[in-house]
Amino acid sequence: MNVDLDFVSEYAGRHSALLTRRDVARALLAVPSGQALVAVPDLRRAMLAAGNPLSSAFWDSAKSTLTAIEAGVATVGDVQRWLESTGTEPILITRNYFVWPEEGERGPVAAELYERLVSHLEEHVTAGDIEPDLLVSGDADAREVYEGIQDRWLSTALPDGRVPSVAVGDELDEGLFATWDEEEAFALSELHRVLADLPEPSCPTADLAEAARRLRLLLAEPGYPGTVLKVCAGLDGEPLPESDVELWLMLAAGVASPVSDLQDDDEHQFWDLEGELSQEDAALAAICTIHHADWLAAVIALARRGPGVLASPERIARFVAESEDIDVEMDDPEDLETTEALFTSVTPLWERLGIVDDKAILTPLGWWGLPKALERAWSPE
Known part of the structure; x- marks a missing residue:
């Protein structure tokens, strides 16, 4: 040339x-x-x-x-x-x-x-x-x-x-939203594909009612973790659903895919640009960073194993890295550490929802509800 x-x-x-x-x-x-x-x-x-x-x-x-x-x-x-x-x-x-x-x-x-x-x-x-x-x-x-x-x-x-x-900025947002919608649609189809071969657990009605009772009390209190659960579920002052199933699924789905962002009013203004991240900031930032493939691999692994399996952040990171159902690129040891760190913000919320117990063991409620929550989080409606 x-x-x-x-x-x-x-x-x-x-x-x-x-x-x-x-x-x-x-x-x-x-x-x-x-x-x-x-x-x-x-x-x-x-x-x-x-x-x-x-x-x-x-x-x-x-x-x-x-x-x-x-x-x-x-x-x-x-x-x-x-x-x-x-x-x-x-x-x-x-x-x-x-x-x-x-x-x-x-x-x-x-x-x-x-x-x-x-x-x-x-x-x-x-x-x-x-x-x-x-x-x-x-x-x-x-x-x-x-x-x-x-x-x-x-x-x-x-x-x-x-x-x-x-x-x-509007054009960039439209492109990002379109890409996000495509990823969610693909993740949802993969979830349906894998779950179709697994038995569907029955709903532990008593456990669900007790979890919903505790959650209603928790959401009435100020501060973490109620604030994070409400923001993730998009509950901004509206009355809580009367149905225990609806309330539980709304909150569990919000953890996997937050409906709304931090609010601008004083009640929900967590950000402190001059200091360190608050507990609310850190939790929301981590949740919003977890990829669809990571959620998918983790929840499918738990659904396959059932109640009693350890669901600690470290174990979840291993499930994601070793998944045979979902192809997750995790070649660097730092990727494993990052996934573990991100789910460290998830498991405390799961405990409040009754998905895991205080020893990070998957419960019958979590076995029943996690796949349904993920399905709800990724469904267009």
Whole structure:
């Protein structure tokens, strides 16, 4: 591949007279660094002949960055910062903590708005508001202006009414929700597949009634673990279900798949950004981190073994790692430790639900109810 002016123009989709520093930088980064280094002198002369010489500061920075890449000492951050110093490369993570998706992961909305921001920045470079030569030299004031322009554009409504940061975030959320729904649907089908070959336990009515009685008292009390159970089940001030079965399944399903997040009101505001995580924070964070496959492997293992099996966090981690029903990637010993640590926040809630006893032994209620709770948690309705 010949890295010449024609290549750069074709790569950028622009005539040579209109090429920007960003166009040239991206084209140089698209080929092996050694090849790009060799091409820089001829490319610089060709740009000069085309009436678009760019600047000495840019060409010096290109040589310096490509040399560092070739030597293996340039970090991803170094390269990104060099791209940003062209003045028209959007910052991946802004001062206001907006994060652009990676190039290959942008949806139609993000791709469109990204290019619109590039055009917006080009206008500011042309107007002299953004000074790339100062950016490449590390000038703090120039960087401040460059970042401020992007933050304002991202938070200002476009003529069509869209606020770029909100529009990109909404598209990302839609994609995440769709992926999550697909994972839940697959996990539910796998649960049904495996349970179809297992006997269905009968409901231990007396145990369920006693567990529901204790839970109603617990949910009336402030603090952990009642607060966590209510948040997971989406109980935000509504009356508790009269049915013991409905109450129990709602709470047990919420532990496997929380219905709601932390509330904003004072009663449920757990987060303390200045200090350590509270017990509620830690439990909710752990529960929300457990993968569908881990839940599936754990619950199926317990369903196969029945009441009396040890269901401690350590044992559950082993069930997940050794599952023959569900393919869970757990090649690193740290993965086992992580799974154990996450379920350390689950088993105390299971004990309050009567799924396990005070020695972490699976109960008849847990044997009957855990698969039903998981089914409820993953069902679309």
